[in-house]
Amino acid sequence: MTADFTDFLIPDTAVSVAGLTDYIRLLLEQDEQLRQIWVIGEVSSANNHRSGLFFTLQDPDGQAAIKCVVWSGQLPKLMQRPTVGEQLIVLGSIRLYPARGEYQLSVWQALPAGVGLQALRYQQLRNRLEAEGLLDPQRKRSLPSHPQTIAVVTSPTAAAWGDIQKTLKQRYPGLHVLFSPATVQGEQAPESIVKAIERVERDGRAEVIILSRGGGAVEELACFNDERVVRAVANCTIPIITGIGHQRDESLVDLVADENVHTPTAAAERVVPALADLYNQHQHRVVSLQQAVQRELETADDQLQGLRERLQRLRLDKQVQQQMQALIWQRQKLVQITSGKLQQATQHLEMLRQKLTTLDPKAVLQRGYAVVRQEDGMIVRNASELAMGQELVIQLGQGEVKVRVTGKKE
Structure with missing residues (x-):
């Protein structure tokens, strides 16, 4: 139908x-x-x-x-x-x-x-920071030459933290290290890093800050181009050195930091001198001072001999006596000054020797302490690590003894 x-x-x-x-x-x-x-x-x-x-x-x-x-x-x-x-x-x-x-x-x-947008944002932020003068080399501060307390901002689980601790202990035993943990990857990283830096500033004891993490992909290092982190580093009242990643382009944090290197280990090496190098430098200064004093004495002797010969030719006994007295006084003054400087250098050398002796683990053992090791050589720090019947080696100031665990109290 x-x-x-x-x-x-x-x-x-x-x-x-x-x-x-x-x-x-x-x-x-x-x-x-x-x-x-x-x-x-x-x-x-x-x-x-x-x-x-x-x-x-x-x-x-x-x-x-x-x-x-x-x-x-x-x-x-x-x-x-x-x-x-x-x-x-x-x-x-x-x-x-x-x-x-x-x-x-x-x-x-x-x-x-994508990557092009990241590059554009990076360049735009860099241009703003440069216009504000935050990239000006004249803003950068010198790191302290012999800091006694430093702070480290990095992840507590990262290899960078272990590398920094090892390097600092080898180069400068007895250094006070403050650890301010932070997340250094992911969306939470910028805020975490900023809070870690602020934590060190509030504490007030650190003389320099190491901001560090190991190498990674470009996207993993994005937090170090975040404006919040960059401004926290630029405005920090404590000098900051960065050791971020390996061979890569510089991050914005590197550009505003007071100094930057390519690895966490390099940052630790830059922050503190090696104690052995300081001792060698001091020895070199002592030798140089002794050589300078010897040259001065030889010059003074040559001048004195020349004046004697001149006075003999002129037969001016009175003037000879006056010049002799003046030279004797000058020589005494030079000897006094030299003796004072040598005494100061010797005292400084003795202080360094005593410090090295104090840091010697064997000296600690001589005072009655002992080191307890497992059979594989690992040092025992906690009773909970030991098992009943386990054999141990105790290192004393003179010799070693072997013992067996028959009981323990944690």
């Missing part, structure tokens, strides 16, 4: 195509979110025209696409010109083209996505 189309009545609410299109246009163009929206996608096609650049932006899987246009007057203002195959982030507004009943994105700005 066929329908009788004459039975249908055209309602009074029917609109024209133009009316429907205009209605849809108003819905799209007056929507607050669509009037200024960021869209990310891949440029699948691009066509230059006299009026502007027309291109298509699509998702990587190709399941959705949108037509875009950049009018000629806006093209020079784009950070990145749309090119086929590139990932972009574009800012624009939705516009409807009534003649075809199609909508498109009218683009105002285009930025590189």
Whole structure:
């Protein structure tokens, strides 16, 4: 049975195509979110025209696409010109083209996505910091030459912390090290690093701070380009040295720090001198001082001999006596000054010798202490590490004894 189309009545609410299109246009163009929206996608096609650049932006899987246009007057203002195959982030507004009943994105700005966007943000932040003078080399402070207390900001589980401790202990025994733990990777890292630096500042004892972590991928080191971390380092009242990663481009934290090196170990080596090197330098100064004094004495003797010969030729006994007395006085003064300097140098040398003796583990054993080791040579620090019947070796000031665990009290 066929329908009788004459039975249908055209309602009074029917609109024209133009009316429907205009209605849809108003819905799209007056929507607050669509009037200024960021869209990310891949440029699948691009066509230059006299009026502007027309291109298509699509998702990587190709399941959705949108037509875009950049009018000629806006093209020079784009950070990145749309090119086929590139990932972009574009800012624009939705516009409807009534003649075809199609909508498109009218683009105002285009930025590189992915790594390109990170590089752009890095450069923009660097430009701001440079404009503020935070990268000026004249802002950088000298590190203390012989710090007694230093602080380390890094992860407690990272190998960097162990490397720093080992290096500091080898180079400068007895150094006071403050550890301020921080997360150095991931979204929580920037805030954690800032709090760790502030913690050291509030404590007030550290003379220098080491900010460190081991090597990693670029994205793992992103926290050291975070503006919060960069400004915390730049504004810190305590000198900071960074030892971040290995062979890489410098991070913004490296640029604002007072000094930077490429590894945690290098940072520890830069912060404190080696005690053995200090001793050798002192010995060299003592030898140099003795040589200088000897040269002065030889010069004085030569001058004295020359005056004697001159006076003998002139036969001026009185003047000879006066000059002799003056030379004797000068020589006595020189000897006194030299003796004083030698005494100071000797006292300093003795102080260093006593300090080295105090740090000698054998000296500790001679005072009645002992070192307890397991059979594999590991030092016992906790009774809970031992088992009943386990054999141990006790190192005394003179000799060793072997014992067996028959009981323990934790």
